[in-house]
Amino acid sequence: MNLNRFGKTNAQLNHLLVQSAHWQRLNACLKQELPASLCAHFNVACVRAGCLVVIAHNSMVASRLRMVLPALLPQIQKIDTTIENIKVRVKPADSKQKVIKNASLSPVARNALMRSAQALSHHPELAAALRSLSEKND
Structure with a gap:
């Protein structure tokens, strides 16, 4: 331009x-x-x-x-x-480094989230969010 x-x-x-x-x-x-x-x-x-x-x-x-x-x-x-x-x-130069998130769920945590989602059938939105979280790999 x-x-x-x-x-x-x-x-x-x-x-x-x-x-x-x-x-x-x-x-x-x-x-x-x-x-x-x-x-x-x-x-x-x-x-x-x-x-x-x-x-x-x-x-x-x-x-x-x-x-x-x-x-x-x-x-x-x-x-x-x-x-x-x-x-x-x-005036110091901006030296902020990008934050790299390396969080992941263990298989035990995923199973616990899935069980919680199944137990919360009376709260469908919360159950869907927990199910979605349990299916994430990273």
Whole structure:
């Protein structure tokens, strides 16, 4: 999908696309100038009131960026002359791992569920749910 085409007809979308491209240029400039070991651990967030905000994924990277980035201010100002200083914020990257469910019923548990389903003939919905549960393999 080409968002630029839609941006031509929508001023707000066009503004967002221009702003995003600007931040991407700043991000690319920083990643080009900094050591490769840092590049995967930060991103440019925004430019707010003359301040470039950089988000680091951990405090160690943030410390290193705080030491190195002031020296890169002249290169950054070639891209955006309104930038006067740089702030580094820490926001850990999402590292939530997917939960893999490995629960299974033993044959004894399945038999108990089936017996319970047969005994609950006066509650057909509950009996059907127990029967369905007893038939599951995983």
